[in-house]
Amino acid sequence: MFDAATRAVEAALAAGARYADARVMHSRYESMTAQNGNVEDLSQRDTLGVGVRALVGSSWGFFAVPDLDTDAVRRAGERAAEIAAASALVPGVALDLVGTEVRQDSWASGCEEDPLAVPVSDKGDLLVGVTATMLAAGVPLASALYQIWDTEKWFVSSEGHRIDQRIRECGAGMHCMAYADGSSQRRSYPSFRGQYGTAGWELVRSLDMPAHAERIAAEATELLSAPECPAGTTDLILGGEQMSLQIHESVGHAVELDRILGWEAGYAGTSWLDLAGLGKLRYGSDLMTVTADPTLPGALGSFGYDDEGTPAAPNDIVRDGIWVGVLAGRDSASIAGLDYAGAVRADGYARIPMVRMTNVGLLPGPDSSAAMIAATDDGIYMEHNRSWSIDDRRRNFQFGCEIGWEIKNGERGRLLRNPTYTGIGPEFWGSMDMLAGEPERRFWGTPNCGKGQPGQTGHTGHPAMPARFRNVRVGVRG
Amino acid sequence: MTREGLAARILDMVAHANSTAEASVSVSQEHRALTRFAESFIHQNVADESERVALQLHVDGRTASATTNQTSGEALSALVTSCLAATAASPIDPGWAGLTPRMGVHSAGNWDEATATAAPAARASVVRSFVDAAAGLACAGYCQTVSIEAVFANSAGHAVTGRSTQASADAIARTGRSDGAARTAAIALSDVDGAALGTAAAAKARAGQEQVALDPGRYEVVLEPGAVADLVAGLLSQGLNGKAVVEGRSFVQLGAQQFDRAVSLWDDGTDSRAVGPPFDAEGTPKRRLDLVSDGVTTGVPHDRRTAAAYGTETTGHAVEGGERWGALPADVRLAAGSVDDLVADVERGLLVSDFWYTRALDPKTLVYTGLTRNGVWLIEDGRLGSALSTLRFTQSYVDALQPGAVLGVSRSTESSPRAIAPAAGGLSSLVVPSLRLASWNITGGAAG
Structure with a gap:
């Protein structure tokens, strides 16, 4: 595999590139969904190919083919350089790459039980069983799924990188729906789209989905007759899973350097952040310390090297409420005058590497969810995301959750249906006055982060724990 | 080979x-x-x-x-x-x-x-x-x-x-x-x-530079094709979908006047603008399917699986992964109208270019929240007024098109490359006009 990548790089250089890299990727994917006690879909996907990047002058080109024979990979390198030359018809500023340590290395994520080796029948029995349990508990629609990715990469660059990695990821989840009077209620476990990590099937076993199936079905039914989340301004406590999405949408994407530089303006959007504020802008309260750390064992955004060959390393993003870091690639960092990269990945051999979140999450605080509830006279506790929407500068957000509980005089009270909350990023994070500690921290995984054109799906991790926010607008509805 | x-x-x-x-x-x-x-x-x-x-x-x-x-x-x-x-x-x-x-x-x-x-x-x-x-x-x-x-x-x-x-x-x-x-x-x-x-x-862009804020509330709107494409895609991915109908999570009532008479919506994978192979993921040849005719819901896209469950025939809209997403159309057309200038008859309302990051709060009622993007303006006395800063809305897409709610449809249309359901992949083509709608619920703005 290294030979194929090397030939592609050599061909790009011979065709005029001043830098080139190539990734051979072999990706295996398996997924099953079940609904109401029956398997709905079992699919397996196996892809192999090489993607080549060529830098001609200050312009990039990328070409990918599924064929690894000598002629095909050489042609891929030449086509990448040809495309880069065409890019120069609409040139930009002089572009360079920040330096990175050149390594020859192998890396593999941890995996105790190979998820692809677990019998399909066992995995099917799990999904069929939990959906049957939910159905028997009275909901009309019960669904469950698992997903498994097994990815091998061989990376070669014209600077001398020669790195192979094997990353195994998997996860699972379930949800149910209940209907009444033209509306619907949803409950899920452990997250609204499942929990995922760089781990083996032991992750799925640890979720113990059967133990929660009946409970979430009962909660979905109970929500149908629960009072609507009141509209107004109140104190808000968010569960850890909802916090992970809050971090993903209103911090993770906002600190992507390509967005800050305007490179995503035509589609994903830009950022409210200006590099002039780096190191001094207040992003949130003193409790807010966010890191991007691709070295966390088991988290979904972990790797040994990113797709430019930069070794994984933790990076502070927000320290004690002050914005101090970004997620960067070698070219964007160079343009921004920064000296670090390491957050560039591609969704398969046929897609160009671009800035993606790694594991972007909060460091633990001093409190607990129990302490937050006890300290709240009048508020709402919400958990498990149901909808998410945020503007193209990542400031104004509106999230809906599956379930809420009224908090009165320090105690969690009745259920509330259709809870929503909205706010402005820096104001919202500035209102965070309580943050749970290490015992409630969990590395939530987001397996479906969309970005780029053509579209790419990224896998990101988000260490998160419950937190309390003051004076938040809740109960927005149509 | x-x-x-x-x-x-x-x-x-x-x-x-x-x-x-x-x-x-x-x-x-x-x-x-x-x-x-x-x-x-x-x-x-x-x-x-x-x-x-x-x-x-x-x-x-x-x-x-x-x-x-x-x-x-x-x-x-x-x-x-x-x-x-x-x-x-x-x-x-x-x-x-x-x-x-x-x-x-x-x-x-x-x-x-x-x-x-x-x-x-x-x-x-x-x-x-x-x-x-x-x-x-x-x-x-x-x-x-x-x-x-x-x-x-x-x-x-x-x-x-x-x-x-x-x-x-x-x-x-x-x-x-x-x-x-x-x-x-x-x-x-x-x-x-x-x-x-x-x-x-x-x-x-130049017309939108001097922006002012707008108070939340219900406003008459003129939606340009970019925003209309989002509205149509929302109806299709969540409601006008055989799987959603079979599972009872769709608003669809076949034969009912669920939309304004000005709304006619169809899919036609055989017309001159259609993209993708002329057959669906199950090999069923594509053909025209009327979804809404003069406001009456008349059809729902089905693949073989959802059609069998619903007791009908496939409509040729199977997509890969359809077991999860349901059947989806790829070549959707919303009927054009006869109005050259939809703004001219608006006493007070909004002109919206695009919607962004729209997500359903409830798949049954199709209440969506999202934001405006790439321009929104106040309309006063039939003329464009101030440009507005980004607005957030929370609005049922079905209610927005209900009988009596569509006040005008433009003569011109736009062909959009927007994907109907990006998660399902594939090419798609949407051809839609601008719409003048009686009410749209603005619930906030990106400024606060």
């Missing part, structure tokens, strides 16, 4: 391994090239050639699917072996609706050879024209060409072929305080006019 030969070989391999297996094979080759620009320079310029072989097997009441992008004998043998093994290990599939019977396609697909073979310089030239026409404004967007050639065959003797191209451009011009967008989709790259798009986007 040809794609037809490859498909036949795989069916033979399956029959040899298990003569009782019901098998479907699709073999496709896609060339996608996308030239992306930002800050008025090309920063990402990519192309790939992909092969794809997809196999679905149904054996002894059990179903499984597998795909590969390798076509060597060894890889195809592994595909068949692993798919058979997965089938044997799967639980019983009570929803299996059988193979598509032998039938012919109604179209060969829309193809432009120059687009299929377009060089990188051709796309860069469209970008150059857009940037030049924007006359100094920062520009960002893309120009894309795609070609797909596909074969479908199954063990029931059904075999169809087709091919398609699409060229598209979607970009913004930026003043620093405002963005303006322009986009188009066509079969041929020669129909994508970068200069015209750049001129239009720049004019929009």
Whole structure:
């Protein structure tokens, strides 16, 4: 595999590139969904190919083919350089790459039980069983799924990188729906789209989905007759899973350097952040310390090297409420005058590497969810995301959750249906006055982060724990 | 080996391994090239050639699917072996609706050879024209060409072929305080006019520079085609979807006057703007399906599985992964009206260019929240007034089009490259007019 990548790089250089890299990727994917006690879909996907990047002058080109024979990979390198030359018809500023340590290395994520080796029948029995349990508990629609990715990469660059990695990821989840009077209620476990990590099937076993199936079905039914989340301004406590999405949408994407530089303006959007504020802008309260750390064992955004060959390393993003870091690639960092990269990945051999979140999450605080509830006279506790929407500068957000509980005089009270909350990023994070500690921290995984054109799906991790926010607008509805 | 030969070989391999297996094979080759620009320079310029072989097997009441992008004998043998093994290990599939019977396609697909073979310089030239026409404004967007050639065959003797191209451009011009967008989709790259798009986007951006805030509340709105495309896509992905109907989570009531009489919506994978192969993922030939006629809900897209569950016939809208997403149309048209200037009759309302990041709060009522993007203006006494800062809305898409709610439909339409359900993949084409609607619920703004 290294030979194929090397030939592609050599061909790009011979065709005029001043830098080139190539990734051979072999990706295996398996997924099953079940609904109401029956398997709905079992699919397996196996892809192999090489993607080549060529830098001609200050312009990039990328070409990918599924064929690894000598002629095909050489042609891929030449086509990448040809495309880069065409890019120069609409040139930009002089572009360079920040330096990175050149390594020859192998890396593999941890995996105790190979998820692809677990019998399909066992995995099917799990999904069929939990959906049957939910159905028997009275909901009309019960669904469950698992997903498994097994990815091998061989990376070669014209600077001398020669790195192979094997990353195994998997996860699972379930949800149910209940209907009444033209509306619907949803409950899920452990997250609204499942929990995922760089781990083996032991992750799925640890979720113990059967133990929660009946409970979430009962909660979905109970929500149908629960009072609507009141509209107004109140104190808000968010569960850890909802916090992970809050971090993903209103911090993770906002600190992507390509967005800050305007490179995503035509589609994903830009950022409210200006590099002039780096190191001094207040992003949130003193409790807010966010890191991007691709070295966390088991988290979904972990790797040994990113797709430019930069070794994984933790990076502070927000320290004690002050914005101090970004997620960067070698070219964007160079343009921004920064000296670090390491957050560039591609969704398969046929897609160009671009800035993606790694594991972007909060460091633990001093409190607990129990302490937050006890300290709240009048508020709402919400958990498990149901909808998410945020503007193209990542400031104004509106999230809906599956379930809420009224908090009165320090105690969690009745259920509330259709809870929503909205706010402005820096104001919202500035209102965070309580943050749970290490015992409630969990590395939530987001397996479906969309970005780029053509579209790419990224896998990101988000260490998160419950937190309390003051004076938040809740109960927005149509 | 040809794609037809490859498909036949795989069916033979399956029959040899298990003569009782019901098998479907699709073999496709896609060339996608996308030239992306930002800050008025090309920063990402990519192309790939992909092969794809997809196999679905149904054996002894059990179903499984597998795909590969390798076509060597060894890889195809592994595909068949692993798919058979997965089938044997799967639980019983009570929803299996059988193979598509032998039938012919109604179209060969829309193809432009120059687009299929377009060089990188051709796309860069469209970008150059857009940037030049924007006359100094920062520009960002893309120009894309795609070609797909596909074969479908199954063990029931059904075999169809087709091919398609699409060229598209979607970009913004930026003043620093405002963005303006322009986009188009066509079969041929020669129909994508970068200069015209750049001129239009720049004019929009310049008209939106001086922005004021707006109080939340219900407003009459004129939605331009970009915003209408989002509204239509929301109706289709969540409600006008056979799977959603079967599962009881759709608003759809067939035969009921659920929309204003001005609303007629259909899908037609055989018309001259249709993209993608002329058959669906199950090999069913595409044909026109009326979804809403004069406000009456008349049809729902089905694949074989949802059609069987609903007691009807497939409409030819199966997509890969449809077991999860349901059946989805790809070539959707909303009927144009007769109004040249929808703004002229608005006493007080809003003009909205695009919606952004729209998400359903409730799939049953189709209450969505989202934001405006690429321009929103106040309309007063039939004239455009102040540009407004970004607004958030929380609005039922069904209610927005209910009887009496559509006050006007434009004569002109726009062909949009927007995907109806991005998660389901594939090409799509939406052709929609602008709409004047009686009420839209603004619930906040990006400023606070």
